[in-house]
Amino acid sequence: SQTIHQWPATLVQPVGSPLSLECTVEGTSNPNLYWYRQAAGRGLQLLFYSVGIGQISSEVPQNLSASRPQDRQFILSSKKLLLSDSGFYLCAWSDYRDRGEAGMNTEAFFGQGTRLTVV
């Protein structure tokens, strides 16, 4: 079965410090990978997505970057955090496969999220 691991669950970092959030997927190959940010009580803003190793699409210009060093590993980074980087970060993956009764189809699966507070 497919699983997704995202860590850490909670992080408090001072302004100007670096950031590294990691996400790994098991049980699938060549998935699409996504990083979203969710401000308090708000929607999901797509930050980055990747369709393969080393292929990163940035949706919003900002203080963050993403990398995909391995097929099932997706990393969100920052060299210097800003107060505005605080939020809830979600990693997700999707693929296109035969899903039995649903046929050839796609679905996204999400990690548990990281609550980042920049102080």
Add this chain to the structure above:
Amino acid sequence: AQTVTQSQPEMSVQEAETVTLSCTYDTSENNYYLFWYKQPPSRQMILVIRQEAYKQQNATENRFSVNFQKAAKSFSLKISDSQLGDTAMYFCAFMKQGGSEKLVFGKGTKLTVNP
């Protein structure tokens, strides 16, 4: 670029009643997928229901059903016999068909089920 709009920031419903959440989207694509995801207070994202654009039949999953109007680019979610556990944020999402596409979400509707 694809956009997803949820025009109801908050809704409430009495337990056992029916509620409909609205979603519209904008795309020039003909083949795509639409989703409703639920995010309870735990913040774990859970797939509620999925609709393939090429299927005219509306998807159903137990108490959850959709009204998919392709020409109108509308994709509403109906929850029947609402339960307290349905209290959550609900997000409508869009993905082009093809397997290597981004997943775009609306801003969400906060649903509260009252006892």
